[in-house]
Amino acid sequence: MKTTRIMATALLLVGSGLTLQMAQAQQLEIQRTDILQQDLGVPGREAVQARVDFKPGAVSIKHSHPGEEVAYVLEGSLEYQLEGRPPVTLKAGEALFIPAGVAHVAKNVGSGKASELATYIVNKGTALVVPVK
Structure with missing residues (x-):
């Protein structure tokens, strides 16, 4: 019983470490720079760029x-x-509307760096990015 708990704890720690490493690796690949955060005229909503x-x-x-x-x-x-x-697939100068709550993935499919200006109209005080499994 004690051995099973130790093994379970060890696997949990290794799994957590791998998840952290993957998140850190992604942070090196994708960089978000917040530009603007402003309350809207609609209570509880804000614009974030x-x-x-x-x-x-x-x-x-x-x-x-x-x-x-x-x-x-x-x-x-x-x-x-x-x-x-x-x-x-969009190239420079093109835009896409993504409805609230729709799960999505973005990928750089070009040979060089790619950048987007993301404008969010969101509920104030909630996490801007919600991971989806």
């Missing part, structure tokens, strides 16, 4: 947002896979 830079081949985690997102590609090419829809 961020620049998101993707290194070549970088892929976001599958996630959603507590409100709408408008993704505007500043440079490079990004592929967006919204749950229930075929993938769409």
Whole structure:
């Protein structure tokens, strides 16, 4: 019984370490820079703008947002896979509307760096990015 608990604890620690390493590796591949956070005229809602830079081949985690997102590609090419829809690839100067709560993934499919200006209209005081399994 004691051996089983020790093994379970060891596996949990190793798994946690691997998850942390994967998250840290992704942070090196994708960098978000917050630009603006402003209350809206609608109570409980706010606008948030961020620049998101993707290194070549970088892929976001599958996630959603507590409100709408408008993704505007500043440079490079990004592929967006919204749950229930075929993938769409955008290049610099193109935009995509992502409805509230829709799980999605973004991937740099170009040969160089890619960047987007993400504008979120979200519920104030909630996590901006919600990981989805």
